[in-house]
Amino acid sequence: MKRALVFGAGGFIGSHLVKRLAGEGFWVRGVDLKQPDFSPSAAEDFVVADLRDPSTALEALDRNFDEVYQLAADMGGAEFIFTGENDADILHNSALINLNVLDAARRSGNVGRIFYASSACVYPEHNQLDPDDPRTDEASAYPAAPDSEYGWEKLFSERLYFAFARNHGLEARVARYHNVFGPEGTWTGGREKAPAALCRKVAEATEGDSIEIFGDGLQTRSFLYVEEALEGTVRLMRSDFAGPVNIGSSEKVTINELALSIASIAEKTIRLDHIPGPLGVRGRSSDNRLIHEQLGWRPTRSLRSGLAETYRWIEAKVRDLITPAAAAAQHRRS
Numbered sequence: 001m002k003r004a005l006v007f008g009a010g011g012f013i014g015s016h017l018v019k020r021l022a023g024e025g026f027w028v029r030g031v032d033l034k035q036p037d038f039s040p041s042a043a044e045d046f047v048v049a050d051l052r053d054p055s056t057a058l059e060a061l062d063r064n065f066d067e068v069y070q071l072a073a074d075m076g077g078a079e080f081i082f083t084g085e086n087d088a089d090i091l092h093n094s095a096l097i098n099l100n101v102l103d104a105a106r107r108s109g110n111v112g113r114i115f116y117a118s119s120a121c122v123y124p125e126h127n128q129l130d131p132d133d134p135r136t137d138e139a140s141a142y143p144a145a146p147d148s149e150y151g152w153e154k155l156f157s158e159r160l161y162f163a164f165a166r167n168h169g170l171e172a173r174v175a176r177y178h179n180v181f182g183p184e185g186t187w188t189g190g191r192e193k194a195p196a197a198l199c200r201k202v203a204e205a206t207e208g209d210s211i212e213i214f215g216d217g218l219q220t221r222s223f224l225y226v227e228e229a230l231e232g233t234v235r236l237m238r239s240d241f242a243g244p245v246n247i248g249s250s251e252k253v254t255i256n257e258l259a260l261s262i263a264s265i266a267e268k269t270i271r272l273d274h275i276p277g278p279l280g281v282r283g284r285s286s287d288n289r290l291i292h293e294q295l296g297w298r299p300t301r302s303l304r305s306g307l308a309e310t311y312r313w314i315e316a317k318v319r320d321l322i323t324p325a326a327a328a329a330q331h332r333r334s
Helices: 012-023 054-060 087-108 149-168 194-204 226-237 255-266 289-295 303-333
Strands: 003-007 027-032 045-048 065-070 111-119 172-177 210-214 220-222 245-247 252-254 271-275
Touching: 003 012, 003 054, 012 027, 012 065, 012 226, 027 054, 045 054, 054 087, 065 087, 065 226, 087 111, 087 149, 111 149, 111 226, 149 172, 172 226, 194 210, 194 255, 194 303, 210 255, 220 255, 226 245, 226 289, 245 289, 252 255, 255 271, 255 303
Parallel strands: 003 027, 003 065, 027 045, 065 111, 111 172, 172 245, 210 271
Antiparallel strands: 220 252
């Protein structure tokens, strides 16, 4: 039986990846600070531990693993990444995790191939000022000028994985994810990303309400449904191509369009209230020419179909929260 190890298995993409690998017949070990938030892990063995401790990764690599996936990071949405308040933690925690994982991989000798989840945030801000024509081909990451410390850490760690591959014989694979979303992701609390945040706002709104949008809402992004991200990930891992490569959608939308699409799925009429807030770059979508050339793959699922599944899941979560509160309020009035 093949074995896989997923660092960050308690997170959104990591928990979905564990489920996919287990479904393929792998024996899977997951490692994270916590279990998944919304459903039991499909891992055969789940280790709750801190990867900032160098012993955690080394102890996890106590046997041969055909595939090791490193998705653990200190991360979140725009309100977490772009305020500047979390920069030291983002840089320190994520860099330390990657240093420890790679050192453990080198020392143990138990890693077949190792995958690192980088981010589209590595791309220079000056190439993403035009919302209608952002540049995100893989080579454009240099000269480097990310717009956040999160992007700088991801770029540093990409180089770290390739350096360990050159100097210590590891087989590394690196992908740059573009805004992965779907059910069972963070949807409240300040670390949620735009699709989840907007699904929550629309679910909480009644007919004719307004929801808040940071900025003018004309900034553009592309969003990739989680199952598509997993397909790109495992194809890259099992290919002869090391990367880095974009894993994302080229279906670009404005944030206003994203919000109104979710409202349409919910069959609600809403108004958009534009407020000051953290924005990130003005435009970004995934350039998929390289992944199609190297792996013969590109995403096929429409944004709307993924949003529909995500909205239904978040709407149920919102309903579960609102219903008890409404019942309690009614009890107090009676």
